[in-house]
Amino acid sequence: LSKLTIKEVAMEVGVSTATISRVLNNNGYVSEEVREKVLNAIERLNYQPNSIARSLKQEKSRSIGLVLPDMTNPYFMLIARQIQRKCVSEGYHLLMIDTEEDHRKENESLDFLIEQRVEGIILAGTGKNKEKIMKIKESGLQVILIDRKIEDLNLDIIAEDNRKISEDAVTYLLENDHENIGIINGPQSIITAKERYEGAISAFEKAGKTIDPKYVYQGDFTRSSGISGIKTLMGVTPKLSAIFSANNEMTYGVYLGMKELNIDLESIEVVSMGDLEFSSLFKQKLSVIMQCPTEIGGLAGDMILSRLKNKDNNIEKKILTPKMVQKYK
């Protein structure tokens, strides 16, 4: 069954399409009597306007693109949920795309969003596609970065201060008299991981020390790399007594690995970027850095909506500072 059009509703009621349109959009004059009849017909015929046609005519898609690197990561989905709430409440809808950390997919996604004529793009990017992103911004589209800045690009951004909090975390370990601190590093191609490592380096420097590379394991943010990481680092002498882990999946892996190695989970002090929610169920000496996806999402939603409304073009950078929390007593 093909869909009803405004024309057929007009026929049915015996008025022009213009009148129907006026009723639908609540603008222009239309007598109470006619309005009534029109609304009735719409209800009765179950007419549903074609928003494709409307978008074409109005040259407004009322849609916003959201490009994420990992849809299965609750961190990003907490961000997404907030953004969607804000957008829906203002009559926008979200075109969400998962790039799975693949910059080729990201590139295609951006093209796709342009063809869909989204009015703005919110991006947690791979760090590539810089030229394309700037071209999009210059074409007048709003582009807001979340979670991950992109080097050399001066764009609106809402993110966490990974560098600072990582520095604090490692400083905390250093001040706790840990002589040998292992680092389970994230993939340096991802800017947040890079910033975390820079923070760690900075902490060492400020303490008048330097990081010994043999205590740095290059992980990839996965649980299994956390397992490999701890296994590798436990083979290094002198023995480490603390670990800084660049994300929670790897921290989880660290504990799994310690378990496999039959090491007392309390024997190593760990600081994890990102919470390990289940940590209270086993003995550990863990502190975590609590991230703030909900705040990021809320701010990003507010920002894109205000940008679309006001068309101001000041670049804004909101950098939130996560808190470190001790999980053991």
Added chain:
Amino acid sequence: LSKLTIKEVAMEVGVSTATISRVLNNNGYVSEEVREKVLNAIERLNYQPNSIARSLKQEKSRSIGLVLPDMTNPYFMLIARQIQRKCVSEGYHLLMIDTEEDHRKENESLDFLIEQRVEGIILAGTGKNKEKIMKIKESGLQVILIDRKIEDLNLDIIAEDNRKISEDAVTYLLENDHENIGIINGPQSIITAKERYEGAISAFEKAGKTIDPKYVYQGDFTRSSGISGIKTLMGVTPKLSAIFSANNEMTYGVYLGMKELNIDLESIEVVSMGDLEFSSLFKQKLSVIMQCPTEIGGLAGDMILSRLKNKDNNIEKKILTPKMVQKYK
């Protein structure tokens, strides 16, 4: 800067819009020479077709709606990722909406998707909005249910056999000589939770027993309700020795609650619908039912695409059977 149109590209090259369109869509005849020039101009001018206009003209949106009850739940997002992969590979895109278990939002979402003229809808529903859903199906749109059937509605569905596996789980506990088995129940408004409870009842019946209501705690799938649940059930005499928990969040809560109560986590045998990935980090006597979101997503993607291609209209019901896995040695 307003976007380029096909007209301007045509001007630039000195041909008609029809020719540009032919090049873009690779149909109709166009000389190699002209094609070359057109592609050049497109590249040079950075022309990007307006897919809104294309959709209007072709009366095809090339989009599919995906309605989910909880975007922050990795279970649903694993489904979503598979669906998106399949759809994108066939040139469709996904309009994903999070209803947050709210049937009013679901209702609005469905209207929205209709107005967007999606070609099909994949729905993990709240169980409400039956009339609307049937009307949509009858209007010729493909509607595929995932994870959750909707009572009285005979629609395509891909889901897990909650009833059977729950029955197996509770039977296992009964056969393990547990005299008093606690049940942490999910919200009965959600069909999967209801099926799980029915499975439990059935297990008791087949063993010639009946469930004593005092051992049933009515939770709501949240962690905190798991905590309350175990606290309540531990107050019941005679003491229970086993628990069947209807989802993993509540199971997590069960262990947190036991910890708070200072009960040995191994002292109670637990079967959980849904995995507790971190269970190896603490002593327990836990078995889990492994769900299969990836399979569901893959099948749903395949099904909607084949439906859109072949327009066949047989109702298909694919019910997958999850496996139970013992987490302790």
Added chain:
DNA sequence: TTGTAGGCGTTATCAA
């Protein structure tokens, strides 16, 4: 208060 008609950017039909 209502109707007429042109056009949004494409595609597709028909001629040339």
Added chain:
DNA sequence: TTGATAACGCCTACAA
């Protein structure tokens, strides 16, 4: 092999 042109469904001057 190409071009002119009429739609697609809606909105919005402008006229009445």
